[in-house]
Amino acid sequence: KNQVEQSPQSLIILEGKNCTLQCNYTVSPFSNLRWYKQDTGRGPVSLTIMTFSENTKSNGRYTATLDADTKQSSLHITASQLSDSASYICVVSAGTGGFKTIFGAGTRLFVKA
Amino acid sequence: GAGVSQSPSNKVTEKGKDVELRCDPISGHTALYWYRQRLGQGLEFLIYFQGNSAPDKSGLPSDRFSAERTGESVSTLTIQRTQQEDSAVYLCASSLAVAGGTGELFFGEGSRLTVL
Numbered sequence: 001k002n003q004v005e006q007s008p009q010s011l012i013i014l015e016g017k018n019c020t021l022q023c024n025y026t027v028s029p030f031s032n033l034r035w036y037k038q039d040t041g042r043g044p045v046s047l048t049i050m051t052f053s054e055n056t057k058s059n060g061r062y063t064a065t066l067d068a069d070t071k072q073s074s075l076h077i078t079a080s081q082l083s084d085s086a087s088y089i090c091v092v093s094a095g096t097g098g099f100k101t102i103f104g105a106g107t108r109l110f111v112k113a
Numbered sequence: 114g115a116g117v118s119q120s121p122s123n124k125v126t127e128k129g130k131d132v133e134l135r136c137d138p139i140s141g142h143t144a145l146y147w148y149r150q151r152l153g154q155g156l157e158f159l160i161y162f163q164g165n166s167a168p169d170k171s172g173l174p175s176d177r178f179s180a181e182r183t184g185e186s187v188s189t190l191t192i193q194r195t196q197q198e199d200s201a202v203y204l205c206a207s208s209l210a211v212a213g214g215t216g217e218l219f220f221g222e223g224s225r226l227t228v229l
Contacts (some may be wrong), residue, residue, distance in 0.1 A: 032216065043204055043220030044156075084225070089155070093216045101146075101218065105155035 002027045004092050004104035012110045017080055021107045023073040023090030031093040035064055038106070039089040047075070047088075048051045077109075085111045115139075117221035119205050124225045126195055134190045134224045138207030146218065147180055147190050148204045156204065162188060195228045202226070 006024045011024045013019050025033070032051045036044035048057050050066040050073060057064050061084075077084055090104040118137040126132050135140075138145050147159040158172035162182040173179070182188040192199055202225045206218040 006225065010208045026168075034217065041222075043206070043222050044218075045220070046217050091218075100161075101158075101216065103148075103158070 002023060002092075002094060002100075002102045006075065006088075006090050006104040006107050008107060009105070010108040010110070011078075012112060013080055015080060015082055015111055015113050016079050019080060019109065021075045021077075021088050021109070023028055023075070023104055025071050025090070025092045025104075027071075027092040027094045027102055028034050029094060030068065030071075031095055033064075033073050034091045034093070035062070035073075036089040036091055038089060042088070044087075044089055050052070077081070080109075080111045082111050082113060083107060117122045117205055117207050119203075119224050120154035121223045121224055122124075122222065125229065127229050128196060129194055131191065131193045132195055132226060134192075134203050134205075134226070135213050136187070136190070136205030136221060138188070138205070138209075139209075139219055141185075142209050142219070143185050144208045144216075145182055145188050145206075146206045148189070148206065149174075149201045150204060151201045152221070157201075159190070161165075161177035195226075197228045200226055200228045 007022045034049045035047045038044040048059050048064040061078045066073045087106040087108050089106040092102050094100045120135045143164045145162040148156040160180045161169040177193045180190045202223040204223045207219045208218050
C-alpha cells in the first residue's frame with residue numbers, strides 16, 4: 001500500500017533556531033517527492049521537488065534531502081522565522097508520469113519569538 | 114487566470130441541503146484534483162481528472178459526493194444532503210500533467226464548508 005508518514009506531528013521552536021522534519025514513504029514506482037508549505041487558511045505551495053537521482057536540494061533557508069534506498073526524506077529549516085509557522089506536507093508522486101500523488105498528514109511547525 | 118480559483122470561499126448551509134463548489138484551474142492544466150481537509154487534519158484525496166480519461170473517483174467518501182469537469186476547464190464538486198461531518202475546507206489543485214512531468218500541484222485557496 002502506498003503510504004507517506006511524517007514526523008513529528010507538531011513542533012515548537014524558538015525564532016532563529018533550526019529544525020528538521022522527517023518523511024518516510026512506501027510508494028512504488030517512485031516518481032518524485034515534494035515538500036509543500038501550507039499557511040493557515042491557505043492552499044499548500046510547493047517548496048522543493050526531489051527526483052530519484054537527487055540527494056539534496058536547497059531553496060533559501062529550506063534544504064531537502066532524499067535517500068531513495070531507505071525511502072526517507074527530510075526538510076531542514078535554518079534560522080527559523082515567525083513566518084515559517086505553517087504545516088509542512090510531504091507528497092510523493094507515483095507512476096511513470098508522476099500523476100498519482102500521496103500526501104503525508106503534515107508536520108505543524110510553530111515558531112515562537 | 115493566474116492561479117487556481119475556487120468559489121465560494123465560504124459556505125454555510127443547513128444539514129440536508131445540497132451544495133456546489135466550483136474550481137477554475139490554471140489555463141492549460143490537464144489534471145485537476147479535489148481534496149478535503151478537516152480542521153487540523155491532513156489532505157484527503159477525493160477525485161482526480163486527467164484530460165478526457167475516466168476520472169479517478171476512488172477517494173469519494175459516499176455516493177452523496179460527485180464531481181464533474183467540462184473538458185480541461187471548470188470543475189464542480191457537489192455534495193448532496195449535507196451532513197455535519199462534511200464540514201471542512203475543500204481544496205482544488207491543478208497540474209500540467211504530461212509524461213515525465215514533475216506533477217507540481219497548484220492549489221486554490223479552498224472553499225470552507227460549514228454544515229449546521
